[in-house]
Amino acid sequence: MADETVQDEGANAQQAKYWNEVAGPKWVALSDSINGQIEPLGRVAIERAQIEVGHRVLDVGCGCGHSSIDLAERVGAQGRVEGLDLSEPMLAEARTRSAGMDNLSFAAADVQSHALDRAGYDRIFSRFGVMFFADPQAAFANLRSALRPTGRMTFVCWQEIAKNPWMAVPGAAAAKHVEMPPSPEPHAPGPFAFADAERTQGILEAAGFERVEVESLKQPLTIGRGLSDAQLVDFSLQMGPAGAAMREADEAQRSRLRASVAEAIEPYKADGGLVMDSAAWVFSAF
């Protein structure tokens, strides 16, 4: 797979810009904390993917490579894992993290349109990396064509924001102090694009998958384990609607926003971080 430039053109140009310039550097800086939060959900999804030694696996929207490294350990030396992502800073972090692993490679690509090896993969996997496509049906049709006939695609994505207080609570606290950017359309590309499981199943079927299974995962997550109190506030201010509010706010609003988020997260302090409920879906498509 050759690297391609995904920053300036194509259907997902806006997402490419966001993940290269705004979110990517943030994810790299907070990589360990973010991974600590979502790793338990990723691990369930990897179990459901039924990875075997020798498999060739595609990790979609692989980000900083945490799940790709886990997958590469599972497929062993006879297998191969390829991570694709739009974000150069996150791919650079993934390459650094996996230095010395011979069965793992990363490339820059928009998965919606990238020419993938036809029937080339035993498994396609994604940990929260498939919700950002401008045209999800086209993207999943592209991925479907890359699966071997005996293959399966497994991904984990978020249920609605109201069931994910780790994002909703700081967002609501921020909304008290600044005019929030207009809410995106409910199914617009973004973390909650696939919250409606029935709609998501319909997209997968329209993309050519014959059988779709979905499982609900509801469990508390520890956010920012090991961070100081001040860092926990900073961390909460980086994510989702609170992060968008911070970008729009002036200096005076920022300090009010900080105080408001600090107060809102206080009751959740436990387990060396913030313990908050979460709800995600694990989809498997054949």
Ligand SMILES: C[S@@+](CC[C@H](N)C(=O)[O-])C[C@H]1O[C@@H](n2cnc3c(N)ncnc32)[C@H](O)[C@@H]1O
């Ligand atoms: C929420 S992050 C998840 C990253 C990683 N899978 C993890 O669990 O840490 C979403 C990732 O999807 C990537 N992404 C978004 N749209 C994409 C596309 N069209 N093609 C490839 N990657 C994409 C982003 O750059 C980002 O790294």
